[in-house]
Amino acid sequence: MEWVREFYSRSGSWWGGAEARLTERDHRRVDLLRAHASPEGRILELGSGYGSTAVAAALAGYVVTAVEVSDRADFTAGLAQDLAAGCLTVHKADFYEVQLDQRFDAVCYWNGFGVGSDADQRRLLRRIGSEWLRPGGTALIDVFNPFVWAGWDGNEEHRMPNAAAGYDHELRERVRFDPVTCTVVDTWWEPADPDHPISQTLRCYAPADLMLLLDGTGLFLTGIAVGDDVVSVSPHSGMSSLLREQYEYLAVVTAVADS
Numbered sequence: 001m002e003w004v005r006e007f008y009s010r011s012g013s014w015w016g017g018a019e020a021r022l023t024e025r026d027h028r029r030v031d032l033l034r035a036h037a038s039p040e041g042r043i044l045e046l047g048s049g050y051g052s053t054a055v056a057a058a059l060a061g062y063v064v065t066a067v068e069v070s071d072r073a074d075f076t077a078g079l080a081q082d083l084a085a086g087c088l089t090v091h092k093a094d095f096y097e098v099q100l101d102q103r104f105d106a107v108c109y110w111n112g113f114g115v116g117s118d119a120d121q122r123r124l125l126r127r128i129g130s131e132w133l134r135p136g137g138t139a140l141i142d143v144f145n146p147f148v149w150a151g152w153d154g155n156e157e158h159r160m161p162n163a164a165a166g167y168d169h170e171l172r173e174r175v176r177f178d179p180v181t182c183t184v185v186d187t188w189w190e191p192a193d194p195d196h197p198i199s200q201t202l203r204c205y206a207p208a209d210l211m212l213l214l215d216g217t218g219l220f221l222t223g224i225a226v227g228d229d230v231v232s233v234s235p236h237s238g239m240s241s242l243l244r245e246q247y248e249y250l251a252v253v254t255a256v257a258d259s
């Protein structure tokens with residue numbers, strides 16, 4: 001998965017100037033963490049990107065460990081200047097390889113799960129369940145929603161620079177959705193450099209598929225948050241937000257408690 005480091009480092013160099021800052025989204029994620037995972041304690045954030053949510057969680061009183069493989073991790077120190085020593089530790093590392101010598105009250109992975117094969121996803125889920133979460137602890141994982149991404153197949157965008165907002169690059173994007181493998185291929189390139197596009201490939205899982213994926217990992221899907229609605233994992237009909245609106249949903253996943 002060498003594309004991961006390359007895609008998120010290069011796109012981070014395009015967008016970091018605009019996006020490496022704390023926003024309402026980060027505070028909303030901390031609210032979700034408090035409501036659905038753990039009101040306090042030690043948390044692990046996987047794929048932390050620029051680190052804005054990790055910093056927001058540390059400001060809210062959590063002791064945060066963040067793992068990010070790409071150069072986006074280099075932005076985090078600039079956001080963390082007001083934090084007290086010891087409340088945020090960043091590992092610029094691959095979460096399939098990093099060794100962490102502690103357990104956490106909660107694990108979160110915002111806007112990133114689905115990179116690699118199903119076997120890779122299971123490997124990560126097993127690490128979350130058996131190495132990182134304390135028994136009975138909860139993980140919050142954003143999962144890409146196939147119902148919405150499928151409808152975006154073939155979409156193209158042309159983004160002009162917006163220097164006032166910190167976006168300095170003219171970019172094109174094309175989205176393809178493969179209905180056989182249930183993956184999005186999201187490709188970006190600079191019109192001035194069309195021979196060097198970069199793509200991210202994202203496996204999408206409907207909630208029912210996520211439950212199959214979790215089988216045998218020691219983790220269980222206990223709820224999903226779709227937009228502002230939190231619903232149980234039971235039959236639902238007419239859920240237009242999941243069918244047509246939200247490109248990801250938040251899976252609330254709990255580790256088996258010690259007996």
Ligand SMILES: C[S@@+](CC[C@H](N)C(=O)[O-])C[C@H]1O[C@@H](n2cnc3c(N)ncnc32)[C@H](O)[C@@H]1O
Pocket residue numbers: 004005008046047048049050067068069070072093094095096109110111112115
């Ligand atoms: C779509 S970005 C989201 C970043 C951040 N969570 C946010 O919501 O702004 C996904 C992030 O996961 C990171 N990532 C993907 N695979 C990783 C891995 N194996 N180890 C560490 N980070 C990884 C990527 O580098 C990228 O920064």
